[in-house]
Amino acid sequence: MLTAMSLRQRKQQRAREQIVDAAFALFAERGFTDVTVADIAERAEVGRTTFFRYFGDKQEVVFSDEQRIIDDWTARYRALPHTADVPDAMVRLREFTVALCREMTADPAHYVLHETLLADNPELHDRSMRKLQRLVAAMSEELRGRGVPEPAATLAPQVALACYRTGRHTAGVDPAALPGAVDAAFEQLSEFTSGKAPFPP
């Protein structure tokens, strides 16, 4: 499966990598907005038209990695053992989300550059959120399939996303701190309701 790739496919993969490499190099130098698609195409030694054949728009190239990771983890979540118990689903979501954070920060330098681009360009941040929402939606779909009723099936992954966002905020720019911060956010979750007993003191 590793070598089962035609010359055409290998060339395409190489072109794709050249585009991504060229793009990130230029983005690191000048930022997202000050790099044109023509610049990227030129450095990648492909035509401008070809760029748009590989990436629907200029933003997509920023997420070539993130998209792959999300697709990958969407499949992994679907492969998880089934359960219809809501608290149990939350525990699994917690583990899953923290593990995903670990993978996202596996290459710290790239993660920092990626996050820097998002921080400097609101429209990229938006796009990133859209991609995460796709993962969230896939998770909800899976939970529904497992018999989790609404609104829990929709809410649980949304809450997991809330914890991720919170962890990302508290961790700041430090990649190493992200998984722990996200886990802490999940921990905090229980204090929201548990502190409020059905029979107040």
Added chain:
Amino acid sequence: MLTAMSLRQRKQQRAREQIVDAAFALFAERGFTDVTVADIAERAEVGRTTFFRYFGDKQEVVFSDEQRIIDDWTARYRALPHTADVPDAMVRLREFTVALCREMTADPAHYVLHETLLADNPELHDRSMRKLQRLVAAMSEELRGRGVPEPAATLAPQVALACYRTGRHTAGVDPAALPGAVDAAFEQLSEFTSGKAPFPP
């Protein structure tokens, strides 16, 4: 304060309204992408340049109302009585969010058109989320100022947003169902952790 407005300001407000009205009329007819800024400017009887003087980009005009509501409610949240108790903050967030939903759906026809535009144009949906995140960030800031420690200060409004998104999903296109659905999502929240006793059976 109502009539304390110069001729210049009145003219500007009128131009602004003309642009918004023209834009929504055209969007309702042809959708967001098939309407150009030149089309809007023409129908609003202003120059294309003037459009960009009032709205930073074509998307902004879609959110002229939403932005006003969010600014308004950001101020209202800041004016809420202070408390540093986390479960109490969640209860207040719940009431606040549901009330905000009621205002957002106060004009059902406009709400439906707005939601339809967001549903048909992912980039508009992204932009809407960005605006809500501003509200969420302002709330977190406020909670921090009230002495709520991290990560609760960041997490609580994020969870409220998760409930809003969930309610929006379960309510579907029905404006009247939104506040109730969002409230139900908050209710569901307590079941996430309360079902899991510290000492499993």
Added chain:
DNA sequence: TACTAACTGGTACTCAGTACCATAATGGAC
């Protein structure tokens, strides 16, 4: 009424994204 400051809209530009086309390269059949 005259002056100054601000608003207007037109022109011209850059760049993202799309449609189209001629050319070149690939992979398969023989």
Added chain:
DNA sequence: GTCCATTATGGTACTGAGTACCAGTTAGTA
């Protein structure tokens, strides 16, 4: 290896968003 159908490539030309600039006009003020 040769031929052919398929497919990728990159160039040209276009539309539309967004920006910079500028001359003309209009509101507020003395």
